[in-house]
Amino acid sequence: MSMDGQTPETLLSVRDLRTWFHTFSGVVKAVNGVSFDLAQGEIMGLVGESGGGKSVVGFSVLGLIDPPGRIEGGEIRLAGEDIAQAPEDRMRKIRGKEIAMIFQDPMTSLNPVHTIGKQMDEMLRLHTDLDEAGRKTRCIEMLESVGISQAEDRLRAYPHQFSGGMRQRVVIAIAMLAHPKLIIADEPTTALDVTIQSQILKLMKRQVAEHGASMILITHDLAVVSEVVDKITVLYCGQVVERGDVRDVISNPSHPYTRGLIDSIPNPDDRQARLKQIPGTVPDIRNLPKGCNFRDRCPRAQARCAEEEPKLTHTRDSLYSACHFPVAAGESA
Amino acid sequence: MSAMLDVEGLEQRFHLNPGFLDRLSFEGGRPRLKDLVVHAVNGVSFSIAKGEVLALVGESGCGKSTVAKTIARIYEPSAGRIRVEGEDISEYGHADLLPVRAKMQMIFQDPFASLNPRQKVRDIVAEPLLQQVGEGARAEVADKTEALLARVGLNAEHAGRYPHQFSGGQRQRIGIARALSVNPGLIVADEPVSALDVSIQAQILNLMMDLRDEFGLSYLFISHDLSVVHHIADRIGVMYLGFMVETAPRDTLFAMPRHPYTRALLSAAPSIQPNRKSDEIELTGEVPSALSLPSGCCFRTRCPFAWDRCAKERPVLQDVGGGQSVACHLLDEPERDTL
Numbered sequence: 001m002s003m004d005g006q007t008p009e010t011l012l013s014v015r016d017l018r019t020w021f022h023t024f025s026g027v028v029k030a031v032n033g034v035s036f037d038l039a040q041g042e043i044m045g046l047v048g049e050s051g052g053g054k055s056v057v058g059f060s061v062l063g064l065i066d067p068p069g070r071i072e073g074g075e076i077r078l079a080g081e082d083i084a085q086a087p088e089d090r091m092r093k094i095r096g097k098e099i100a101m102i103f104q105d106p107m108t109s110l111n112p113v114h115t116i117g118k119q120m121d122e123m124l125r126l127h128t129d130l131d132e133a134g135r136k137t138r139c140i141e142m143l144e145s146v147g148i149s150q151a152e153d154r155l156r157a158y159p160h161q162f163s164g165g166m167r168q169r170v171v172i173a174i175a176m177l178a179h180p181k182l183i184i185a186d187e188p189t190t191a192l193d194v195t196i197q198s199q200i201l202k203l204m205k206r207q208v209a210e211h212g213a214s215m216i217l218i219t220h221d222l223a224v225v226s227e228v229v230d231k232i233t234v235l236y237c238g239q240v241v242e243r244g245d246v247r248d249v250i251s252n253p254s255h256p257y258t259r260g261l262i263d264s265i266p267n268p269d270d271r272q273a274r275l276k277q278i279p280g281t282v283p284d285i286r287n288l289p290k291g292c293n294f295r296d297r298c299p300r301a302q303a304r305c306a307e308e309e310p311k312l313t314h315t316r317d318s319l320y321s322a323c324h325f326p327v328a329a330g331e332s333a
Numbered sequence: 334m335s336a337m338l339d340v341e342g343l344e345q346r347f348h349l350n351p352g353f354l355d356r357l358s359f360e361g362g363r364p365r366l367k368d369l370v371v372h373a374v375n376g377v378s379f380s381i382a383k384g385e386v387l388a389l390v391g392e393s394g395c396g397k398s399t400v401a402k403t404i405a406r407i408y409e410p411s412a413g414r415i416r417v418e419g420e421d422i423s424e425y426g427h428a429d430l431l432p433v434r435a436k437m438q439m440i441f442q443d444p445f446a447s448l449n450p451r452q453k454v455r456d457i458v459a460e461p462l463l464q465q466v467g468e469g470a471r472a473e474v475a476d477k478t479e480a481l482l483a484r485v486g487l488n489a490e491h492a493g494r495y496p497h498q499f500s501g502g503q504r505q506r507i508g509i510a511r512a513l514s515v516n517p518g519l520i521v522a523d524e525p526v527s528a529l530d531v532s533i534q535a536q537i538l539n540l541m542m543d544l545r546d547e548f549g550l551s552y553l554f555i556s557h558d559l560s561v562v563h564h565i566a567d568r569i570g571v572m573y574l575g576f577m578v579e580t581a582p583r584d585t586l587f588a589m590p591r592h593p594y595t596r597a598l599l600s601a602a603p604s605i606q607p608n609r610k611s612d613e614i615e616l617t618g619e620v621p622s623a624l625s626l627p628s629g630c631c632f633r634t635r636c637p638f639a640w641d642r643c644a645k646e647r648p649v650l651q652d653v654g655g656g657q658s659v660a661c662h663l664l665d666e667p668e669r670d671t672l
Contacts, residue, residue, distance in 0.1 A: 049530040049531070049532060049533075050530055163619050165619055166619070193392035193393055193557070193620075194392065194557065194559075194598065194601050194602050194603075195392065195597060195598065195601045195616045196392075196619065197601070197603070198601040198603070198615070199615075199616075199617075201603075220530065220531070221603065222531070222605055223560075223602075223603035223604050223605050224603045226603070226604075226605045227603050227604075250605050260532060261531060261532060262605065264531050264532050264534065264535035265531055265535075265560060265605060266535075266538075266560040266561055266563060266564035267560070267605075267606065268559075268560060268563045268587055268604075268606075269606055271563065271564065273542070274539050274542065275535040275538055275539055275564065276535065277532060277535035277536045277539055278532035278535070278536075279536075281500050281502060281503075281533065282500075
């Protein structure tokens with residue numbers, strides 16, 4: 001949100017994105033018609049269960065879809081420029097400079113045979129025109145700002161000499177080095193312990209705010225999302241089923257899937273003998289049912305759901321939901 | 334009546350065998366070979382009554398899974414006693430353990446790694462029982478297997494399939510059926526729902542609670558997820574660096590955590606409930622290495638209240654009433670608790 005009351009500028013606009021994987025056993029429509037907007041300075045959570053397509057959305061924006069996957073259609077506009085079908089040499093300039101990424105596993109996203117200093121320096125060499133001394137100063141400042149002490153010495157250390165939480169700090173430092181406009185963080189704290197997770201989430205939120213950047217936080221953990229983001233987009237079987245401001249989505253979602261997800265989290269303030277559960281499992285994405293993808297697991301499903309695919313429409317408050325029979329405020333699924 | 338499980342002073346140390354040069358050090362000019370020992374569990378005691386669910390929580394490396402695996406006698410304990418229904422199994426050999434397996438079974442975290450990919454589901458579920466009753470009773474075992482699969486929500490058609498044909502949640506159901514096949518009184522469950530999506534996690538937790546009521550099971554439930562633990566446990570033990578720092582009944586622990594680490598853990602846990610946090614101890618730094626434990630209190634390097642006594646003297650669990658025990662020097666000097 002901008003402070004002066006003006007409409008904040010849209011940084012990223014995704015329209016009808018379709019990323020499909022052509023496998024021997026059929027076409028996997030991992031992302032099938034996803035649209036969303038992200039304003040400058042905004043943090044959006046992209047949530048859903050495994051197989052929902054949330055990571056594929058992130059990879060599509062980064063232009064990191066490899067065969068047999070392909071972006072079949074749709075637009076990805078970054079500050080007005082459509083990068084959905086941009087050539088690789090253009091994407092190389094965008095990745096790191098305009099869009100930075102933070103992945104789940106900090107051990108595999110750092111190169112084990114190079115020092116931290118070399119990996120940080122590479123980012124600045126590619127994306128800035130600083131000289132060697134300037135780059136080193138920037139690296140040290142950045143490491144200090146993510147809470148790594150004795151930064152100058154630590155530049156000479158290798159990734160294996162850091163703990164998991166420290167490695168993730170290094171990854172964040174590298175991501176922020178070139179002052180990107182957009183950060184895509186894919187399950188950044190899933191591999192970390194809860195006390196370290198809370199440190200890292202606070203750090204990411206502060207860094208994003210300080211640099212005036214926007215962030216897409218991809219996670220399966222609604223509790224993590226609810227503490228960090230401004231708005232939430234919920235994916236199921238490669239499609240957006242609900243989106244809205246974080247408070248509305250968490251406390252009063254209108255799609256039965258979101259309601260079910262939130263109800264199946266044990267709530268320490270209101271302990272029930274049994275948890276509410278969503279019956280069944282996610283359908284095979286190569287062989288989706290006709291009509292609504294969620295209808296086989298949905299307690300509200302009726303004949304219409306088997307016939308007609310629901311479109312994303314405004315339901316109430318800030319919520320948009322793809323459901324023929326949306327949940328009313330305060331109602332359970 | 335004796336407890337279902339009674340653990341006393343359990344210790345587990347792992348000797349690392351690094352190369353000669355890694356172990357070599359010089360002290361005052363004289364060469365010396367160090368012995369590298371991971372102190373995974375350092376004197377943990379607890380007991381579980383019949384039908385009770387005890388959860389052990391803590392962060393990675395706190396020794397909770399090692400406790401589970403040592404109790405299941407996958408590891409040999411370095412010291413301490415493990416009694417199952419009063420029977421001391423801590424020094425049992427492989428053959429002695431077979432009858433114990435009928436009383437105690439385990440459910441594992443990874444539903445992909447814990448099922449043999451080359452066995453059909455019916456054979457996976459039947460195996461523990463066949464070990465107990467012998468090959469002669471195959472027909473009865475087959476009937477029981479079918480009944481068990483139905484009980485955990487799988488059908489007869491599933492019995493002839495292989496593990497790779499199932500989703501994570503279904504595989505965990507197979508693991509549960511296998512554990513139940515011998516009618517055990519105690520199930521040691523090591524992070525049974527952490528690999529599952531939240532909607533599937535709720536299904537499995539509900540199943541485990543139903544089975545407890547139906548068969549009168551006791552669970553030793555290992556988890557890092559406080560909201561899961563709050564849902565399933567009757568009593569909770571909090572571990573840090575191989576030590577038990579606090580044990581308490583569930584509601585007491587969540588309402589009145591006493592140990593600074595428990596308080597930090599509760600305040601760090603993300604929650605979908607806004608403004609739920611009352612106590613806010615924010616931890617800095619990271620867990621020390623189990624290769625060289627800090628002197629005195631294990632938590633002092635990250636504790637906001639630590640003073641010189643904490644470095645000198647190791648606190649022991651003290652009963653503070655209401656079934657709660659805490660290992661912290663703050664109990665003696667509460668005025669130092671400045672929050």
